[in-house]
Amino acid sequence: MSIITRKKSGSKRRKVPASQRTWSIGFLTLAIAVYIFYTYIVPHTPDGFQSQIQTWFPPSALNEALVWVIAALGLNIVVGYAGLLDLGFVAFWAIGGYTAGWFMSGFFYQLNIHFGSESPKTFPGIHLSFWIVLLLGALICAFFGILIGAPTLRLKSDYLAIVTLGFGEIIPQVFVNGENIHGFNLSNGTKGISPVDNIGLFGKRLGPFDLNYKYMIFVFMAALMVFISLRLRSGRLGRAWLAIREDELAASMMGVPLMKTKLSAYAVGAISGGLAGVAYATHVNGIFAERFQFSISIILLAMVVLGGMGNVWGVMVGALLIAWVNSTGLPALGNEINSTFNTNINFPSYTFLIFGGLLILMMLFRREGILPESRLKMVLHENDDDVDNEAPHKNISEEEAL
């Protein structure tokens, strides 16, 4: 199997960039269109329309969904590319968030360090520029990614998942209990750290209503992660990840350095989690330990799997969709139905029922996700009798027949 995929990857590599370029242009166009729509068109529409937009697609929900996208793109590298099942991704989100909490707020009020931040110089605490904190968050998370990755290197599949699950439970718990570590207050416990500084952009402080600027920043961050994902994917490292995903033993026989490759997957994935964490902290203007539960890891994993493991665009669609359903879609739909039919059904409480049912249906009928990665699709439909007429598929069955 792995030899076949290997053979394919040569011809595929030249084909991928063209279609990816189409997608990239599409992504940018859509992002700009959404920006123009919210900034220039919505304010001039009738009130009724504006309130419909507020109910169904509030700009704030869009920004939060983008944070999910950034995190899901990171998990996609670990799970989708390198095939390492990670059930504790929430840990990186938490670490990134606390990085923002430590370096962008008055939390360490004993100190007074200001660098590049727009907050007044008289405020005590550490106040670094948002952009520096992004970098710091990425670095700290990359470090923890390697730290968490290191002991898991000898493990495979289920065992690996259990260990990552363990880390995902430990780290948020450290933040919950980190109020008094031998007299040192690391995290402020369940009280959390708030408020976090506003983002400074060209001398302007982005307040809670500058959602359009934040939107642009988050889009830029997502685009950066897409860029990193795509470039790595088509490079040497990305191909090594795919080789490990398909067959670890075969990959190592072919000379892929397992340790280095796996660790870099964890590190790059963690960077993304860190960026998401910092973005999230600035979005909610604070960071709260109790939020980082196991369910966040699972939702992220569902975004990756539902959207299409290994395909950044699929993951993006999956993340936007699930984040929207979770925060806005279902409650809004519920209210609409309740007010139309004069019923009193608590729709959000059925989220997991609907969600679980959807996952089962997806796995039964479209295992590869909404927008699948072509390679994964081929693998999953290898033995289907009712083949569709896509050319690559045929090739692979022919090759296998040989």
Next chain:
Amino acid sequence: MTKLTRVVSVVAAVSMVATAFVAAAVPSQAAAVKTLVIATDLPLQGSSFDSNDSTNKAIALYLKSVGGMAGKFKITLKYYDDATATAGAWDAGQCTQNAQNHVANKSEVAVIGTYNSGCAKIEVPILNQDPKGPMLMVSQANTNPGLTKSWNPGEPDVYYPTGTRNYARVCTTDDNQGSAAAQFAKSIGVKSVYVLNDTQTYGQGVAQAFTTEAKKQGITVLSSGPAGQGWDTLQSDYTALFQKIAPLNPDMVYFGGIYDNNGGQLLKAKVAVLGDNVKVKLMAPDGFTGYPQFNSDPNADGAYLSFAGLSNELLVKNSPKGAGAKFLASYKKTYKKDPVGSYPIYGVAALQVILAAIAKSDGTRKSITENVFSGLGITIPANQSVLGKALHISTLTGDTTAKDITIEQVTGGQEQTLKAWTVK
């Protein structure tokens, strides 16, 4: 299907949805009476659903009973949920989003909520910076002192970036509850006390207030630290903890925290090591009230509990013909059952404050908030207040003057109301 057709179909679907919304959004006819929207912002998922659902129902019922009007304005309600299914409880992201939506929805003028103090700490600063505001928020359930008064470093000013207040509450705070408990302890002859807390915001808050007031009352506090000794909520047994306490011979042990945080085990170890609640008294805040499991535990017999606000029973008992009793009766008549807990009636009190502020205002957010925080402020007279006594909101802090605490005792598996305690 090729990539192109896929893209085209997605675009087509999106534009169809967009058209549907445009079609749905026919501008409403300008009514002669201006309609204002009051939002409720409560977690409608997870363990507090029942209580908050009752609150929404109670608010709707009360608004209907006053004809849906406040002064010359017509009032409608809009319900927000600050919980997400993912979190199973209030969610910081959802609170942010709700706050931004409150500000963005032009017809909204005030918010009732939130239920959780943590969520309020996110929403209040956003509503405070509303360019057309600040926008008023009145909570029926936030008991964390830091929202309105000096508590942790920087509080409460960090929540009011513009420097003007926009947050009020109709329930009293954890520090009052802790103080009342300490005053009550003094009144029953307690001379020394050992304070425990569950290391969470609420538990530490009440324990700290209890410790401070106990010292002021001349009670010897045997535990060290401002909020006493923390108990690890994940520990399976606390015998060692109480064996450490036993040689100190306290008259009373105070559990500052929530029963859910392993309170059952803590209670078991307390009685096993120190003896029953007559020998060494036990007192706990309202984090231990409303749990049938706690009340029916033989170890809990004789324990004292405090409760922020007045229980529904006490409300009816105090003024059987008052507005509160009448309202509770009409709630039962309409929904065929009693509201869950006491927060629904406090939700109605929050609505009364907002309606009074709107009636005095010109209908803008700014003016509504100003009417609460300047001049005479808002007072709901005793004959109208559902809390059975006059309710005044302090124009300086936004706190209520009705600092009622109910003291209860567990006897025969039931919480029995001992007395209402007004904080001195």
